[in-house]
Amino acid sequence: MTTRRFRIAQAALALTAAMTLAGCSATMDSPNAGSEAVAFAMSKTYPSALPVQYRKTEVVDPTGETPGTIVIDTAEKYLYLVEPDGKAIRYGVGVGKEGFGWTGEAKVGNKQEWPDWVPPPEMLERRPDLPLRMSGGPENPLGARAMYLYRDGKDTLFRIHGTNEPLTIGKAMSSGCIRMINFDVVDLYERVPMGAKVIVR
Template sequence: MRSSSALILLAGLVPLTSGLAGCQSRTAQVAPPVQAVAELPAVPPLPPGPERDAAWMKLAPKAPLDPALARTTVDFATREPVGTIIVDTTERRLYLVEPGGKAMRYPVSVGRAGLAWTGRAEIDRKLEWPDWNPAPEMIGRHPDLPPRLEGGPFSPIGARALYLAQNRKDTLYRIHGTNEPETIGQAVSSGCIRMLNEDVMDLYDRVPVGTKVVVR
């Protein structure tokens, strides 16, 4: 069973999800004081699989989404090969290149001003409901933070994470889910690409390790 107190603390630190703190454990982040929040629902401990996904998605935070932002197939002209992920940080959209001049388009959140990352990478590994590891500097500011929080419906990195590497070296950037779906379509992170949990689950199932990623 996951720690209810740890989850409560995490929910009180919602702005932490605006930085790489939600992605990795080596970059210090600026965080506001911890705020008291209501008790969160218990998280059923379930083995990996569709049953866990369904149960945890029912608990994960929800937010209205503009229908114009919804995942859809669009015409998309590019010289990148089929299967490439292209993130347009200006549009705040992620495209998965498909055959026939098409792409699956997803809404995303990107890095805020001065912190947006661009470049080429590849998916080095993929994880379902990944754990969250606060930076040591963050724990120094908030000693009550757990050194590690098991993945789950209230995690800052959501239901799935795609880890980006360059020449097999971790970039510390990820494409991942979120427990702040209301931020989708905004420039709010420290470089990581956030997706709605249902969208990152869809993308996760479509792309293998080794997929090329272009962030521009």
Template sequence: MHRRLFLSVLASGLTAAAFPGLAQAAKQKRQPYQGAELVYLDTYEQPGTVIVDTHARALYHVLEDGEAIRYGVAVGKEGFSWAGIAQIGRKTEWPRWTPPASMIKRRPELAKFANGMPGGIPDNPLGARALYLFANGRDTLFRIHGTNEPQSIGTAASSGCIRMLNDEVVELYDRVYIGTKVIVL
């Protein structure tokens, strides 16, 4: 889709559901959530851009010549989703997880992790890697990260973050850089 049209859609508050072409953009091998796949993606976004289609539960890493790598993801459950344009402001291997105060309020049993849960342990919900999304120079508190709940891929299960299989988030982590543009629909 044309960049100006895409940005006007974002500004108007419409979602990817209003653009059936985006949901149908992956024209090859539409076997959802069977791992990463190379697909054709009709976009004017620059190679390197990450596009998250929350409706389709898919993350696209834009490549050259109209191709993209498509990953299945889990997205924010109702009331916890986020949409907008951001940049990767930080990348972390085996990230420490600290539940936000609002999450501790909803789930008091998480108070024991108020100072953080070390990375690299099986219970850490951020998994193997985390890409921290920033907008206007500020942390949005939303992440693209691995998961210790691989069965959640393809669902709306998170508290707003984008979850990926650990092997796939490691692959994406190695392909992107600080400053990479991320579009979440």
């Protein structure tokens, strides 16, 4: 295969992977949790079953990045918002399951409150029971807020978003995006400006 054809093939594979990840479903294998999910989505407290380490807390910054940077540690399932004076706010997150993860640098290129969710064609093939579009609200898998990650001015199709399945925090089971408890994502959303740097490790 020529170098040019190899690069085209690589680009096609990357695009296919990104399209597969777009939409950030609640889970790939189970439908929305109904009324229980709505109750959790609107709750202002952490579920008792959520381990304490995944609850918002201020810590000594372990990242070494400049204040205002978001750093996501996919192995440990933490999101850090770097603050001045060597501090960081640490949130627990859910991350992509094996084969759906992503690492690299991006910027917050768009922010939405109670965003709509549009499953991509690949996801609809796997889950024909899903709607073609779901309006924003408590039952929506993207939760209360979404921050859309861009690179070189283009949407990467990855998001930091809320979830109506809070017990997935601390686990690797999403379709690639970073999910947070709804009131945590609201807190982060209000602290993070457009253009903020995001590092996914």
